[in-house]
Amino acid sequence: MIVKSAKFIKSIVNLLEAPRDGFHEYAFIGRSNVGKSSLINMLTGFSTLAKTSTKPGKTQTINYFMVNEEWYMVDLPGYGWAKVSKKKKEDWNKMVNSYLKQREELSILFVLIDCRLEPQRIDIDFINQAGRQKIPLSIVFTKSDKLSKNHLKSNVNTFSNVLNETWTVLPPVFITSAQDGRGKSEILNYIDSINKNII
Ligand code: GTP
Ligand code: MG
Numbered sequence: 510m511i512v513k514s515a516k517f518i519k520s521i522v523n524l525l526e527a528p529r530d531g532f533h534e535y536a537f538i539g540r541s542n543v544g545k546s547s548l549i550n551m552l553t554g555f556s557t558l559a560k561t562s563t564k565p566g567k568t569q570t571i572n573y574f575m576v577n578e579e580w581y582m583v584d585l586p587g588y589g590w591a592k593v594s595k596k597k598k599e600d601w602n603k604m605v606n607s608y609l610k611q612r613e614e615l616s617i618l619f620v621l622i623d624c625r626l627e628p629q630r631i632d633i634d635f636i637n638q639a640g641r642q643k644i645p646l647s648i649v650f651t652k653s654d655k656l657s658k659n660h661l662k663s664n665v666n667t668f669s670n671v672l673n674e675t676w677t678v679l680p681p682v683f684i685t686s687a688q689d690g691r692g693k694s695e696i697l698n699y700i701d702s703i704n705k706n707i708i
Contacts, residue, residue: 510701513577515553520570524607527614528573533704534581534614537649538605539621540631541565541587544651547687548621549574549582552696559584566591569601571608580704581614589631609644616703617645619696624650624664624684628671637675647681647699648672654686 521527537545546559546568558574560567565587572584585608586601609618618639622632639646650668653661665684672679681699685692 510577510697512553512697515555515558515574515576515582517558518573518575518581520572522570522604524611527571527608527612528581531614532575532580533616534583534612535617535619535700536583536585536608536615537619537621538585538635539587539649539651540589540623540629541567541591543587543621543623544687545587545621546584548619548649548651548685549584551685551687551690552693553582564592566593569593569597571604580616580700583608583615588635589629609639610642615644617647617700619647619649619683621649621651622668624653624661625655626664628668633671636672636680640676640680647683648679649683649685649692649696651685651687653684653691654688 518528519526537548539545542565546561549559550556550561553576559572568584568586570586574582574584576582585605588602591598620636620639636646636648650665656664661684669679683692683696685696
């Protein structure tokens with residue numbers, strides 16, 4: 510799929526404000542600073558579409574971006590460590606949980622994992638919980654430009670082995686870099702096939 514257009518539509522803090530046009534939504538979640546907003550920019554090819562920061566806690570609302578006038582990318586606040594108050598984090602968790610539980614338009618939840626790290630309990634718990642809730646998800650390893658080929662392979666295997674303890678069939682896995690564009694065509698083609706009902 511080629512992205513011809515991508516534009517910011519709105520930021521919401523309550524599901525009642527979400528678009529009502531029924532278009533498919535692809536949402537991006539993961540720990541603060543993992544690279545959710547950067548991935549949206551990389552996939553769309555518009556480098557300043559979603560706001561990014563070196564400081565965790567940048568995205569604080571549910572942000573809608575319309576792609577090719579026919580589907581949405583949804584940028585979510587991160588979970589885990591962020592430079593914000595406990596109260597704010599609780600509010601984000603409530604907002605994101607209600608989105609994940611109730612949003613029928615959600616086609617795939619991309620769960621982002623920093624490929625440089627050992628498996629983190631918070632990520633594994635999140636993925637297992639989303640699986641129990643039957644949320645369709647995919648796993649996206651980010652920042653692959655920061656690791657050698659062998660180190661990357663070893664970390665992806667280690668992570669997959671931990672998930673294999675609870676999953677009989679693993680969700681689809683993508684390896685990406687917002688810096689060099691790795692994984693772009695794979696994710697866009699995957700989204701395209703879901704939009705077209707091929708898988
Ligand atoms: P929050 O909104 O705070 O939850 O963070 P986020 O997950 O949206 O992360 P964001 O896209 O703002 O990126 C965080 C930092 O990681 C920024 O400094 C990015 O430049 C950097 N970053 C993101 N993706 C990549 C990547 O693939 N490679 C490299 N080298 N840096 C990346
Ligand atoms: Mg962000």
